[in-house]
Amino acid sequence: MQSHPARDLVVGLFVLAGISALAYLSTQLGGLSFDGQGGFTLRATFDEIGGLSARSPVVISGVPVGQVVAINLDEDLRAAVELDLEPGLELPVDTSASIRTSGLLGDQFIALEPGGEDELLEAGDILSFTESALNFEKLIGSFVHDAGLGGSE
């Protein structure tokens, strides 16, 4: 079988293009990060996380600084959320974390609000000031109940 350099080259280019497309899907979209370390891990516990999920963004003043890597139940049956943040962030120990929603129906994210203490958070620390997700159904339910619209009671 004689070899066909031109055709082999075209097939090689095709394979290269296909693999780069797969690589784009995996690394850019799939969040399979090669730098891996991310760096700075913090934990926060919430009573209610609503629709928060792994890979939800973490922002400070609206600027993305990291993402949620894991959500588990802790021993008190509260949601323990693990945050992976940019290394080198200097956050005071009284930084608070709250779960917000972008728009009325948008995705949920965690907003960090730095406090005023001089002492800084270390990697692995637990954020003690947290504000849970706003649950619209609960809110509407309690409104209906308070207004006495909830039927016979």
Next chain:
Amino acid sequence: MIRSGIERLGGRTIGAIAELGRFARFGGWIVGGFLRPPFRPERIVREAYDSGVLSLAIVCASGLAVGLVLSLQLYNVLVRFGAEESLGAVIGLTLIRELGPVLTGLLVTGRAGSAMAAEIGMMVATEQIDGMRTMAVDPMKFVVVPKAVALTLSMPLLSALFIVAAIFGGYLVGVQLLGLGSGIYFSSLENAVVFRTDVVGSALKALLFGALVALIATFRGFTTGRSTAEVSASTTATVVTGSVCILLADYIFTALWGF
């Protein structure tokens, strides 16, 4: 009259089951031929040109068109709920989980599968396969296995290119035409897609469809009768069976994989 009808029904059922048995044995031969040396990488490269490179243009053009229309349709629905910032997520997940592998599979069935069945069918009809056997060349090893392997391996690559082309098409309409922020489009896309379930599942799905189409096309081609009319019949059968099998396999895979 009634008896002959029942006989015919039974005969057809038995015939269909026997056909399935032949198909399964044929699949076993291909896998066996693939695993046994001598390996023929140069034959696989030649076939990858036919089934992969020649399908590239149609796959990218279709991907772009699908992305354009998907974006246009979804934007108009999402904007009613004020949820247009989820456009990227909806487009990305639809494409990666379903449309990418399925539509690429259907396109490849029509483009490469039919050509493959016709080529092998012609070789059978013009007795080239018999000629190979006479010269002690194993036609499975020399013709069928390289074609099947090349098509199977091309599918995940083609599907990934389809998805990237469609995401770009969605970007053109959503961002350039309808004025959604480019960062919003891509960040909702990136936040929604998960590597292990979505991207890996998508590639496996494409690989499965590729193997299905390759098996059906080579089987139909190889079992062609010895006339030119039979060649066109097996080409048609390849496209019909291949498309239906892809759609059925898609449901089964999605249910088992648990997207």
